[in-house]
Amino acid sequence: MSSTQSYSRFSDENYKNWLKTTESLYILRTRIQGFIEKETETYHSSLRNKPQLNRQTCALKCERANKHLCRLCEHWKKEIIANHNGNGNRMYWDNCQPHLWPTDKWExxxxxxxxGQTKHRKFDQFDIAAILNLMNFCKHFKIPGQCVRDVITVRNNVMHSPDFKVSNEEMKKHHKTLLQLAEELEPHVPEMKDLEKEITQFYNILDKNFNQAPCAVDGQQEDLQTVKDRQNVLDREQQAMKDRIEDFISRLEGNQDENVKEKPQDMKSLLDFLDQNKDLLENLGPEVDKLKEMQAKVDQHEEQISHLTGRVDQLEKVTHATDPVFPGNPLKYKNHLYECCQANKWPEDKFPIFTEDQEAQGYRGKVTVNGQRFIGERVFNEKKAAHQEVAFIALKQLKLQQESTDEPSSSVMHSEASSSSSSGITVFGKVTVDLSREVASDRCSTKEEATEAAYKVLWESFCISAPIEGQTYKSVTMEYFNINGFPKPIEDFDDSTTICKLKLVGPF
Known part of the structure; x- marks a missing residue:
């Protein structure tokens, strides 16, 4: 294959514009690295020095921010939300490992x-989109948000161009947008001063070396600098293509959240482009293999969809006929919860307040009522369904607490609720069992930590509502035991280790 065939793509001015714009974003990212590193460290230190955090570390190794957290990690989460533009909206907690918050600024x-940032641990692993979103959403960065968002738009338009083309007019607009952000950043980032110079230098090298196919000029061998310049452009092109493929795969796997949907035909266009440019195809072998694997999965998925369309339609009809999630009429549980509050003559500030956590698969309902907080057990596509489920859980638990108060000699371990679709009446059953069970913590550094860890195990076993501010796992568990008339756990420590064992003996 001749050199002319290898680099024929550079004869397309719009393709060169695409490459120029992607490289401009890369240069911007490189020049703000020092600023981002420093300000992220400053932001992290400001949180660590908060009185309620006080440079403490998580002893319970909390791993999921969307799950129940220890008191320290809950404080961290609240502080992070308080420093997020948007009041907690568009926060992707799956990126984080909460137990690392006190020690790792990037977490x-x-x-x-x-x-899609879960495995990333240092600046070099974050693309320009991640860095720009940090600047946009974190209140610590005092950069005008619109300038940052405009550059995010540039990045998205270029990265998701199906044919790797940018017109001259578009490139001029993109160039201007980047320079506007650079102007805003320059008082904080001296490296922005020469940003335009470096970008223009790349433009010139690209135009100079790829106006014709690489070959001998006027019968003379090219000088060493020309060879180096050309290779640098090819290296940057290869990195841009690699980033595009990885972004494409990540988006198809559902790890990205931007409002851009990759289409199967876009994958075909990408593979066709690489097939026409063998030098890129050879140099990007591992990435292309991943892309082809993804294409095979997409093809298989499309085939399954076409075969199952009729079955899905049938199942949807069944689903609409009867709701498999809730017994009876789910639309009444929120109403019943308000009626319960009225019947107990609780003040209005004790009435239900419904919220929800957004997770990867949908919404998990939460409700605070009469000073108690309840969290849904399932994730739903609709907020309304999530609220109904958590209302059902709250009703069930409040009913159990009321019955336990009326009949302290008989404690409830588990209940099943059913509801008549005609009357809407909920009927509860209860069972008393004699337990002889022991739960234990992991090895901890102090007895206090071991005790709290053991009570967390017990708390999880009984599916007790999450601790609110000022509560510990021990206090909320003991409160639950007292309300239900359960025997108090017997605490036992191994003299040679810091492991706490809780023994449960008696009727539950």
């Missing part, structure tokens, strides 16, 4: 970034 920073 905190990732809460302000798009999805």
């Amino acid at each position: 905190v920073a990732k809460a302000h970034m798009p999805r």
Whole structure:
């Protein structure tokens, strides 16, 4: 294959514009690295020095921010939300490992970034989109948000161009947008001063070396600098293509959250482009293999969809006929919860307040009523369904507590609720069992930590509502035991270790 065939893509001015714009974003990212590193460290330190955090570390190794957290990690989460533009909206907690928040600045920073950052641990692993989103959503960065968002738009338009083309007019607009952000950043980032110079230098090298196919000029061998310049452009092109493929795969796997949907035909266009440019195809072998694997999965998925369309339609009819999630009429549980509050003559500030956590698969309902907080057990596509489920859970638990108060000699371990679709009446059953069970903590550094860890195990076993501010796992568990008349756990410590064992003996 001749050199002319290898680099024929550079004869397309719009393709060169695409490459120029992607490289401009890369240069911007490189020049703000020092600023981002420093400010992220400053932001992290400001949180660590908060009185309620006080440079403490998580002893319970909390791993999921969307699950129940220890008191320290809950404080961290609240502080991170307080420093997020948007009041907690568009926060992707799956990026983070909460137990690392006190020690790792990037684990905190990732809460302000798009999805797909879970495995990233240092600046070099974050693309320009992640860095720009950090600047946009974290209140610590005092950069005008519109300038940052405009550059995010540039990045998205270029990265998701199906044919790797940018017109001259578009490139001029993109160039201007980047320079506007650079102007805003320059008082904080001296490196922005020469940004335009470096970008223009790349433009000139690209135009100079790829106006014709690489070959001998006027019968003379090219000088060493020309060879180096050309190779640098090819290296940057290869990195841009690699980033595009990885972004494409990540988006198809559902790890990105931007409002861009990759289409199967876009994958075909990408593979066709690489097939026409063998030098890129050879150099991007591992990435292309991943892309082809993804294409095979997409093809298989499309085939399954076409075969199952009729079955899905049938199942949808069944689903609409009867709701498999709730017994009876689910639309009444929120109403019943309000009626319960009225019947107990609780003040209005004790009435239900419904919220929800957004997770990867949908919404998990939460409700605070009469000073108690309840969390849904399932994730739903609709907020309304999530609220109904958590209302059902709250009703069930409040009913159990009331019955336990009326009949302290008989404690409820588990209940099943059913509801008549005609009357809407909920009927509860209860069972008393004699337990002889022991739960234990992991090895901890102090007896206090071991005790709290053991009570967390017990708390999880009984599916007790999450602790609110000022409560510990021990206090909320003991409150639950007292309300239900359960025997108090017997605490036992191994003299040679810091392991706490809780023994449960008696009727439950």
